[in-house]
Amino acid sequence: MARNKFDVDEDLETPFSFIHLKRLFGYVKPYKKKIMLTILIMLVASGANLIGPYLIKQAIDKEIPAGNVGGLSLLAGIYLGALIITGICMKYRIRMMAEIGQNVIKTIRKDLFTHIQSLSFSFYDNRPHGKILVRVVNYVNSLSDLLSNGLINLITDIFSLTVIIGFMFAIDVRLAIYAMIGFPLLAIVIFFIKNAQRKAWQDLSNKQSNMNAYIHESINGMKVTQAFAREEENKKIFEDVSKGYKKSWLKAVYIQFLLWPSIENISVLTVSFIYVAGISMIGQGVTVGALVAFVGYIWMFWTPISNIGNFYNAIINAMAYLERIFEMMDEKPTVLDNPRGKALHDIKGKVEFDHVEFGYEAGEKVLKNIHFTAEPGETIALVGATGSGKTSIVNLISRFYDLNGGKIKMDGVDIKTVTIPSLRRQMGIMLQDPFIFSGTIMDNIRYGRLDASDEEVVEAAKAVQAHSFIMTLQDGYETEVNERGTRLSAGQRQLISFARALLADPRILVLDEATSSIDTETELALQKGLSTLLAGRTSFIIAHRLSTIQSASRILFIEKGEIAEEGSHDELMTRKGQYWNLYTSQHSSLEVS
Structure with missing residues (x-):
């Protein structure tokens, strides 16, 4: 029964479109000034970093043959300065973009949490809570690298690529044209990988959601599991769910990692061809320094290409998560507030x-x-x-x-x-399943009326006959209780929930099986207290x-x-x-x- 449920993937009702990326960048917009400053600093760093091969060319072709130690020292000093500038700029970029990325993630998570609180009961009736949880936590976290590094790296790498191509054409037009022969092959590889990678990461997000949902349900139902000795059966179900996740992860990562070695192999082949062509052209307008510098730039050329490929991977991966995140954000409450x-x-x-x-x-x-x-x-x-x-x-x-x-x-x-x-x-409600939040008993009773004094909390507890058992606890009203009140009996949880409802001082009181877990003696005492509290209030009681x-x-x-x-x-x-x-x-x- 459970196995079928958790092997079924969620249907994606809103497929990815670039509108999702536009919405994501909408969260980045408040930080555009800081981002522009970071981009400017990274362009300076990129320019400083790219000057190296050109300085080596000058050293090999001019300063070394001339025996100019002063000139070599000057070039070395410029190179060292460029490296220092690059290091300082990189430190600023890492710190600033990490801060911006985490702020954006915090805002997305806050908006998602705020939205799910506005959704109607019917939304939660039809979805395992673990599948909701995985979107708020795991899926949002998965955007971290894209937001912290991706955008800035993309702009910097495009700038670097442009400057590198400029340097290569300035050194030798023929070699620069030869360096471009790997591009068509790379385009073919990307075309074939793109769709397969996106589908693989969509499938992985489904399997992750299934596994999270089953773990969440299993923990909540652990007492029932052990009571019915279902451990072995649940273990088999978990193994099936986990196996599905493992299989999807391996497939997704396999496809993802196809891009990087493809770029590496294409770059090695291209550099090898440049070496052969360049050596044959020495003395025909190509100097040794020019060839060394050109090879330096060709290696640099493929670094931003590889980085852009990684950014592409990050975008494809993020698509699978953005689809789910924005799908939930677009979920409309079935019960709408009248504007x-x-x-x-x-x-x-x-x-x-x-x-x-x-x-x-x-x-x-x-x-x-x-x-x-x-x-x-x-x-x-x-x-x-x-x-x-x-x-x-x-x-x-x-x-x-x-x-x-x-x-x-x-x-x-x-x-x-x-x-x-x-x-x-206007209402005080005690639902059929009383929910106790992690925190103190005082906090739980005050949950629906935060401005209530300690004395009012105690009076409400006394009225529903909860005071006596609370005072037997180690810290009384300041006793910490676990999520769902696992340290309390079912009857004690109901009494605390009852006190919470009454403290809100509602005009209408709803009690759904309010005394179902209370012993007869406590119930008789409770009825006496309620007769006074129910006076003047419209009450609905299910019993x-x-x-x-x-x-x-x-x-x-x-x-x-x-x-x-x-x-x-x-x-x-x-x-x-x-x-x-x-x-x-x-x-x-x-x-x-």
Whole structure:
């Protein structure tokens, strides 16, 4: 089952175009002054570096035959000065471009992280979290070399190539023309390598994403893995995923490394030909110094060619990652904030479901014609079988998903006409799976209301019966907890999540199975504290244990996405319908146990 899932590569919905590169360079634009200064400095360094062979020609052809020690010393001094200038310029370039490159990467990662926080629940419902993580971390990191070195090197190498060609033609036009014979062969090699390399790196990015997703899921599910002794099976799955990554990596690197030896071989063949041609031309307008200088330049000629080839490799590699990064950035939230929406302030808490229709997929109906009104201060309990649509109802109140039909109103205002942040600030939500963040218990309770004082945090914890167990911990409220609260029991995590929701002081409170992991004794004490805190707030409670919702203002029995029964506990018990059947069967099972 898992093997098939993690062997399936993601389809690329937005193939690479040079618009992606344009967008990437948009992140570089704020640093254009520093980049222009760096380019200028590197051009000076390149010019200083390229003067060497010409100085050697002058020494061999003029100063040495003339026995001019002073002239040789002057040339040596100029050469040494050129090397010092090159070294200083290179130091500046490395420092400046590393800083610019990392700043750009930081900005891209920040924009990507900010964007994924705006995406709707449906985005995360359909994607393994590890595949999201690999884009934010690994793929963005893969752009580092391109941003820190690639652009500056490209401009410098093009300048160097131009100057080198100029020097070669100045020394001897015939030899310069002979030096160009390797170009057509190089163009043919690049043409054949280009497409294969891009496809190979696209495949590698897929395999890396698959492996990251499987590792992420395996770590999250480690307790279940060990509980069911699935280690060997998971090992086989990981070996398959890892083998796929290894195979793709070897293929990508093999194709990438074809370019460099191709350039090297072509350059060696060209230099060999120049030696043969040059030696035969000595005395026919070509001096020994000129030939030595020309060979020096021809080796230099192929260095920027090789560097440009490496830059080409970097661009091809970056394409595979840019496609995925910008594909995620272009992902649109399915729940959009109204650009002309007004902020929702100081509501009383009236919630109306006006013939609501909803489904997670096109053509699917999870909720059908849901119609009811919760008055301010009412406690509405939702009961029914698993998958009947209870959680979908409370998710729609917060606009985690949008409706397919009907309206939801808050104090008479359609929630689609108000801003999403102002809507969600009216609500305190405890989801079915309480999430505890790494940090202190104090930080976790204060998560939804950062301006709350320590005293308010403690009062919220006391109200939900969390204070007593917190004080038994080594550092009390300052106790550090791990990601997902692994040091805490399921019941303790729920109590902390409950305190977090209540501290936000919402007008509307949503509790999705809020007491499912709490023992009976704690639950009874918790109910006493909640009776005061729920007063004046509109509350929606989902519970499988019906004993916890008997005091609710109204109970809605949901069946197959519709409200099958509605009324207070006593009214529904009198009717002896579906709620009565559920309650009596649950009560009977408790008596038997």
